[in-house]
Amino acid sequence: TKTDKGPREQNQDFCLIENFNDSLYLIVADGVGGNKGGQTASRTACETFIAAIKHGSTPKEAIASTHELILDLASKNSDLTGMATTFSSVVIYKDRAYGVHSGDSRIYLLRKNGLQQITQDHSEVARLLLSGKLSKSEASTYPRRNVLYSAVGTTAKFVFQEFDFQVTNGDRVLVMTDGVYSVINKKEFRDLSLSHIDFREYCEAIIQKIIEGQTKDNYTLVGAEISNVDSK
Numbered sequence: 001t002k003t004d005k006g007p008r009e010q011n012q013d014f015c016l017i018e019n020f021n022d023s024l025y026l027i028v029a030d031g032v033g034g035n036k037g038g039q040t041a042s043r044t045a046c047e048t049f050i051a052a053i054k055h056g057s058t059p060k061e062a063i064a065s066t067h068e069l070i071l072d073l074a075s076k077n078s079d080l081t082g083m084a085t086t087f088s089s090v091v092i093y094k095d096r097a098y099g100v101h102s103g104d105s106r107i108y109l110l111r112k113n114g115l116q117q118i119t120q121d122h123s124e125v126a127r128l129l130l131s132g133k134l135s136k137s138e139a140s141t142y143p144r145r146n147v148l149y150s151a152v153g154t155t156a157k158f159v160f161q162e163f164d165f166q167v168t169n170g171d172r173v174l175v176m177t178d179g180v181y182s183v184i185n186k187k188e189f190r191d192l193s194l195s196h197i198d199f200r201e202y203c204e205a206i207i208q209k210i211i212e213g214q215t216k217d218n219y220t221l222v223g224a225e226i227s228n229v230d231s232k
Contacts, residue, residue: 002207003220006179012038013177013220016046020054023093026222028105030086030177032151033074037083041070045085045152059089063100063152063160070153084153087160088119088175095229097167102160103151106181108189109165110172115190118163122150167226172199174223180206183213199225 005011012031017024029045031038045066052062066087074080086103101107104126107118120126124147150159167173172193181189184206192209196202203223210219 001222002203004218006215006218008218010039011218012042013179013218014039014042014046015175015220015222016050017222018050020050023091024224025050025053025089025091026173026175026224027087027089028175028177028220028222029088029152030103030105030179030218030220031083032085032148033080033083033153037074037080038085040073040080041083041085041153044073045070045087049087049089059091059098059100060160060162063087063089063102067102067152067154067158067160071155074153082155084148084151086148086177087152090118090173090175092167092173092224092226095166095168096164097173098162098164100160100162102158103148105175105177107163108174108176108186109167110174110190110193111168111170113190113194115186115193117186118165120161122159122161123148167229169226169229171226172202172223173226174206174221176222177218177220179215179217179219180210180221182217183215184209199223 003013003015014029016027027046029042031042048066048069049062074083086105088101088105090099101119104121104123109116192205
């Protein structure tokens with residue numbers, strides 16, 4: 001687990017790793033809305049979500065109630081007006097991983113020689129790419145590429161993704177903010193994974209790559225390597 005303010009004055013990212021009911025929760029949030037608003041949104045979202053889970057909510061119910069709470073806090077405190085946060089949570093239980101996501105933080109699954117992006121970016125540029133209105137080369141210089149159309153606490157229509165996938169021994173699951181993947185492409189994530197058998201060393205290599213790449217943002221990375229799946 002690593003979260004850092006990078007070149008920014010404050011860190012608006014927040015993350016949690018929790019073991020609960022024989023399940024591992026990896027949660028990452030990247031706040032927006034001014035220094036106080038962004039920090040409050042990301043931390044509150046992570047803590048509210050996991051509290052709801054521990055009180056019996058499903059991830060779908062928990063992200064919906066978390067969104068409503070962030071909206072309510074923002075409406076009652078002028079210092080927090082306009083705050084919102086990306087939110088990505090994956091639950092790993094035996095041979096299954098599932099969760100919820102909103103915004104442009106990402107979850108990657110690395111398996112052998114491959115990498116799969118589990119989450120969809122809820123950003124303007126991703127939507128334009130998907131519709132064919134922008135090419136990949138145009139997207140890299142698109143002036144509004146950091147604009148989100150959904151996040152937890154957004155006053156626009158709230159959109160979130162549910163996902164569910166199988167995991168097996170040796171799989172690596174990474175959850176990260178855009179301060180990470182903005183300077184490391186998918187091929188580099190894959191190549192680093194292939195060259196680092198030890199998972200901790202792999203994560204340390206990613207962090208070093210972020211520093212060398214001079215990310216312009218806060219950055220947060222949490223992850224897990226699957227090793228407890230019954231092969232029977």
